[in-house]
Amino acid sequence: MDKLLKRIKDINKTNAFFYIITLLALLYKTIILHSFIMNKNPYALDLYKGYSNSQPFMRFYIGFALILLSFSFIFKNYGRRLYLLLANIFITLILFLDLWYFRGFFTLPSITVITQTANLENLSGSVLSLISSYDILLIIDLIILLIVFILTLKDKKTEKRNLGAFITTFLIPFLLIAYIPFSANVLKRSVKYDYVFSNYDPTQTSQFLSPLGYHILDVYTVYKDSKPYILSKEEKSSIDEWFLKKAENNPDNNYKSLFKGKNLLIIQVESFENFAINEKVDGAEITPNINRLLKNSIYFPNIHDQVNEGNSSDSDLIINTSTFPIRKGSTFFRYPNTSYNSMPNLLEELGYSSTSLHPDKGSYWNYAAGLKGIGFDNFIDYFHYNDTETIGVGMSDGIFLPQTAEKIKSLKKPFYAHTVTLTSHGPFEIPDKYKDLKFTSELKNNILGDYFQSLHYTDKHIGEFLNSLDASGILDNTVVVITGDHRGVHKYYNDKLAQLKNPKENWLDNENQTLPLIIYSKDLNAPVKNDVIGGQVDIMPTLCYLMGVEENKYVNSVMGRNLLKTNKSFALTNNGILSNKDLTKDETDEIKKGFDISDKVIKSNYFKK
Missing domain, CATH: 3.40.720.10 (Alkaline Phosphatase, subunit A)
Incomplete structure (x- = not known):
């Protein structure tokens, strides 16, 4: 045990171990989630489908994960590892919510579900029926990281805040991600993957941007939708026209x-x-x-x-x-x-x-x-x-x-x-x-x-x-x-x-x-x-x-x-x-x-x- 503890401390000298494992864990769990929700049976895994559908958009998954983890560099000493562990737990809880909600409604939840807490009072039996034994795959990394965190609590090595690392790991992925909607919507330029920000299907948005990216975009969308919706003249006209086109004008019957x-x-x-x-x-x-x-x-x-x-x-x-x-x-x-x-x-x-x-x-x-x-x-x-x-x-x-x-x-x-x-x-x-x-x-x-x-x-x-x-x-x-x-x-x-x-x-x-x-x-x-x-x-x-x-x-x-x-x-x-x-x-x-x-x-x- 002493040798294992020494080895962990050596690896963890700059908290790099915790950082890298947490980043990889977030990517792994995103693929696991997609392996469930992209399968015809969302209670069973299809790892091939999950990975193949996620792989083209891995740059976005990494980008949003880096933005989340960048805040760890604001903390020093074991506080950095604590932030990484808590961030991982938080994202894991969201992934569980996403998965169970999908099994119930065949879509991912919006932030608006926080207004629906009255529904939880009598749904415990239904929620339990939405759990699969495979769901444990989402917490394996947490068990490992929690053990490492406890074993390294007494590590006295001093590590200062690293604002440079924070700015770098936050700003670069942010700019790379924001470049796409900015170019498409503001500069009106054709840019690869411009469709990933204009899709309104939660499942596909999660596939394109990762669950974390979907929920960030969802918060913005809900905020935007919370303002009074005023129809333009064109929208009013299109609504009236749709109703008129729908009419069949068949004769009455008995x-x-x-x-x-x-x-x-x-x-x-x-x-x-x-x-x-x-x-x-x-x-x-x-x-x-x-x-x-x-x-x-x-x-x-x-x-x-x-x-x-x-x-x-x-x-x-x-x-x-x-x-x-x-x-x-x-x-x-x-x-x-x-x-x-x-x-x-x-x-x-x-x-x-x-x-x-x-x-x-x-x-x-x-x-x-x-x-x-x-x-x-x-x-x-x-x-x-x-x-x-x-x-x-x-x-x-x-x-x-x-x-x-x-x-x-x-x-x-x-x-x-x-x-x-x-x-x-x-x-x-x-x-x-x-x-x-x-x-x-x-x-x-x-x-x-x-x-x-x-x-x-x-x-x-x-x-x-x-x-x-x-x-x-x-x-x-x-x-x-x-x-x-x-x-x-x-x-x-x-x-x-x-x-x-x-x-x-x-x-x-x-x-x-x-x-x-x-x-x-x-x-x-x-x-x-x-x-x-x-x-x-x-x-x-x-x-x-x-x-x-x-x-x-x-x-x-x-x-x-x-x-x-x-x-x-x-x-x-x-x-x-x-x-x-x-x-x-x-x-x-x-x-x-x-x-x-x-x-x-x-x-x-x-x-x-």
Whole structure:
């Protein structure tokens, strides 16, 4: 040990050992992160893909790392090593956050997540499900450096501050990095790699500039975006033109005002994917109660998930406003007071009351402020319920839905009520006493089996919920809409699905997993299954058409289209991929502008009267 300590002290005479190892460690961990997030399965490593995609941009990785580490030269003696160690720990924590956030949202977090701490209260189980055993690779260097730091604490060698080294290692990489955006944007010169600073996709920005570079650029972008967004005349014109080009102008059909005057109830089911509809395992239906509704429903099986970083709250936004969520951060957190030409507002003009009922606290995803901004008259949250049972991330559906039924019965009619469920939230852990499905296959020990069990539990309580409303006569004059808030098992747990030895084809991720949209009415005796490809953004205009809202009230303000009156079959998914049938290139180009148009609409409060 004495020889080892002497050797370490000899190497560490000028703290060079610590500096070099820390620099190499930051580069190594950047490649490890990219080996996760650039792999189709973000829980497994693909070192080749991580390195090959990082290698062309290594100069930027080194540059940003040198800038961070340059401040170590301001310190003297062991303080320099302490700074290097703390800087390494800090970056490692950020990398863990990046990785786990990516597994949950398929993008890297913005600095805006610090405003979303209310979400952490009931997500511990979900966070644990996002961890992989390979993640330990991010802390191996820290273990080594911590041991070296402790062993060299008694090193009495005096080392002065080195301001020259600080200026050199800060200024040179800074100038080399800043040269590119300065030349491209100020001098208007063509320069290699000028695109790395103009990309707004967090994952690609991390690939180009390293995670550290991405977060520095993100802080600047968020600061810039925090200022009021004033649309130019050209931007206003482009928004108006986009809405006009989107219109199809097809003739009306028998679906127009089919449910005019009826109450509207939307049940947004947590993580509900369409493949579970009519699915049987060992002879038992996963969703028997929802399946029965199809006999009196208009059923769309090809609705694509379009939520972004706001996740479930984005679903509330899209369904009620037909607007895409902002590209960076949560819309409800960043722009809770934006006004919309929304479904609650449009139905209010027809004499409807509007109420959103949530088992979550109003602070979660900033629901209270966000739903008020959407236009709901009333928001009923967790504090209006008697919570006697928690399953997973919150109040169980078995406790929430019966109380919700009683609240709905007392609403002023006609009403629009929007509610959500929670128990089928990942990682799909419900008590054994509620696991009514009896698996004889490998599903018993796979997360897909847990997913089916949780959906079966939620389906049971949705059945009882609707039976209660039916017994009181509410369903005689109510349209019930059931859909999913976003994908579930295929969005987060493909690595565990891949462990199945004998899966059905529809159990695996074909990169086209969709949500169901079921529009049920007791008196609809001719069931309809419509296979048109659509997205969540199309739900509002479709429902407005059925509920009797005149099209001229919303056609030039919705990002989606009426799925019952369209000749086009497509959906723009959150990753920018357009699932479609037979669209022209011009149509495709226009549709893909939707995200940018929606960002400007939200940030500028475009529809504020």
